[in-house]
Amino acid sequence: MKNFSGKVLFLDRSDINTDEIIPARYLTEISKEALKPYLLEDLNLEELIPGQDVDGKSIIITRANFGCGSSREHAPWALEVNGINLVIAESFARIFRQNMFNCGMMAVELPPETIEHIFTVFGGRETFVETDFKESKFTIKTQGKKEDIFYSISDFDRALVKAGGWLEYADSKY
Amino acid sequence: MGKTIAEKIFDSHRVDSPSEDIHVLNLDAAFCHEITTPIAINNLVSKGKDRVFDPLKIKAVIDHVTPAKDSNTAMQGKILRDWARRHDIKDFFDIGRNGVCHAIFPEKGFVRPGFTIIMGDSHTCTHGAFGAFAAGIGTTDLEVGILKGVCVFHTPVTIKINIAGRMPEGVYAKDVILSIIGRIGVNGATNKIIEFAGPVVDKMDMEERMTLCNMAVEAGATCGICNPDMTTVKYLWEFIKDEYSTKKAALEAFEKYAADSDALYDDVIECDVNNLEPQVTFGYKPDNVKPVKEMEGTPIDQVYIGSCTNGRINDLRVAAKILKGRKISNLVRGIVSPATPKIYSQAMEEGIIKIFMDAGFCVTNPTCGACLGMSNGVLADGEVCASTTNRNFNGRMGKGGMVYLMSPATAAASAIAGHITNSELYKG
Structure with missing residues (x-):
């Protein structure tokens, strides 16, 4: 199973699309590793320096409809090769969400008020998330603050994460 | 209780339901193009699973970057081409016979009512026009589709x-x-x-x-x-x-x-639709939409007519009717990409290609082209395109570029005017 714990990159906007996650001009690459320098290159967010701010981060926390747009699995891959295996958001676009679990990664939804709370308390600070996969629990930490937040994913998504992805799951079953 | 179209298709294709909300469906077709399929092929090969569930149900095309523009895209084409040959995939459309996937596959009769179709392309939803359930999926779903002929979906709402x-x-x-x-x-x-x-x-x-x-x-x-x-x-x-x-x-x-x-x-x-006016997008999201008249006069650098949204024969006819006997503005570069060879040749026979050329348009081969800024028609930083495509995301047609989405009629009229304008101005 992949690592779902580490330092957080906050992206405070809804509807961040796949072209912003990994621009189409890099889709001619035929290895995942080659995508690494281009993650979030076209995302214009105040105070975000894509190449620099991604460094050392393992988790993205963002708002609604993350990953809308194209079907490109290059979006999860660009995250994966940068060591980011977990995105926490209010909601996701369907294909992006499915692609994440298909790769054995996690796209976890939390209620809007919880996301708002996380942004209010932890946004802009150096923040860590520890994921307890067995208990479906995130422990969010920053200096002087610590909170436990429970999440839920379906049994099927859980099985995909455990199996390492959908190909492994499907090939053994169908 | 009655059923929706999708519920009927799910009921006739379900092979498994691993949890309450999850449905594994049999596929009638897996469509493939050269951007998202080669990685799937390489993954399958590296895992010792280089097989296809049914070569007759797999349709493949090179459409996003064609002719190849560099070594990377040449390799993407080669991986798809070699794979199609290796597995005897007869419906493979290479240069000279290729066109935009969501135009050429329906044109070839590959889509039928009640079908389940997947493709590693978000605009696969196009084929639902035939009463099919057609969905864009990522590369892993495509790998499983190619290998096992199944795909997983949530309960259709x-x-x-x-x-x-x-x-x-x-x-x-x-x-x-x-x-x-x-x-x-x-x-x-x-x-x-x-x-x-x-x-x-x-x-x-x-x-x-x-x-x-x-x-x-x-x-x-x-x-x-x-x-x-x-x-x-x-x-x-x-x-x-x-x-x-x-x-x-x-x-x-x-x-x-x-x-x-x-x-x-x-x-x-x-x-x-009684009072609907021509619409155009502004900003970087397809839901930033307003009537064309509110954007009247917005300067443009390029006009693009084509894509899986609006590159079909009637789209070209509508634009040609406006362009006939007129020239596009000196301030504007016009590019038209007929979506398939059939559409291209029909447009030639009807004199539409000549109208475009006489007006000052560049006519390209059938390809996805400028729509996603991967091959031709890329915008420079700060440039603006009036486009008949489907997405206006930041950087979509080139880093720093801006795309306004509109109908072929509005695009043609705007090409003549040199700025966004209503096609009403160029009637008859």
Whole structure:
């Protein structure tokens, strides 16, 4: 199973699309590793320096409809090769969400008020998330603050994460 | 209780339901192109699973970057080409016979009512115009589709959009779908299916229905879908005439996939087109939509007519009617990409290509082209394109570029004016 714990990159906007996650001009690459320098290159967010701010981060926390747009699995891959295996958001676009679990990664939804709370308390600070996969629990930490937040994913998504992805799951079953 | 189109298709294709909300469906077709398939092929090869579930149900095309522009894209084409040969995939369309996937596959008769189709391309929702369940998926789903002929989906939840009224002159399917996306938002149909229904849809030809369904994903939808009817039968007739004794018999077979009148919807949205005006996007989201007149005079550098949304013959006819006998502005570069060789050659026979060229357009081969800034027609930083495509995301047509989405009529009129303008100005 992949690592779902580490330092957080906050992206405070809804509807961040796949072209912003990994621009189409890099889709001619035929290895995942080659995508690494281009993650979030076209995302214009105040105070975000894509190449620099991604460094050392393992988790993205963002708002609604993350990953809308194209079907490109290059979006999860660009995250994966940068060591980011977990995105926490209010909601996701369907294909992006499915692609994440298909790769054995996690796209976890939390209620809007919880996301708002996380942004209010932890946004802009150096923040860590520890994921307890067995208990479906995130422990969010920053200096002087610590909170436990429970999440839920379906049994099927859980099985995909455990199996390492959908190909492994499907090939053994169908 | 009645069923929606998608519910009927799910019920006839379900092979497993590993948990309550999850349905594994048999596939009637897996469509492939050279951007998302080569990585799937390489993954399958590296895992010792280089097999295909049924070479007759796999259709492949090189369309995004063709001719190849560099060594990387040449390699993407080669991986797809070699794979198609290796597995005896007969329906593989390489340069000279290739076109934009969501235009060429329907044109070849590969889409039928009741079909389940996947492709590693978000605009796969286009094929729902035929009463099929067609969904964009990622590379891993594609790998499994290619290998096992199955794909997994959540329980289909459907929003019905009833489109009523009389389409005003100069207003097209593109304006209708832009106005709908503007109304429900880019997240308005996420994880849902949009069923397009009502008298306006009933009167639309297949090309117009494809334009509607093509952009369903811009509202987040899994698939846009229309009821199969006699229009569907007539479009497909040359491909199905050996299977059915009469068109009526084909219609009866297809109608079993039409929605029941007592089907249950998540939401029903009424849409009246009587007073609809030509629409255009602004900003970087497809739901940033307003009437063209509110954007009148906005300067543009490039006009692009083409893509899986609006690169079909009727789109070219509409634009040519406006361009005939006129020149595009010196301030504007015009590019038109007929979506398939058939459309290209039809446009030549009808004199449409000449009209475009005389007006000052560059006519490219059939390709996805400028739409996603991967091959030709890329914008420079700060440039603006009036485009008949489907996505205006930041950087879509080139880093720092801006894309305004609109109908072919508005794009043609804007090319002449040199700025965004209503096609009304160039009537007759």
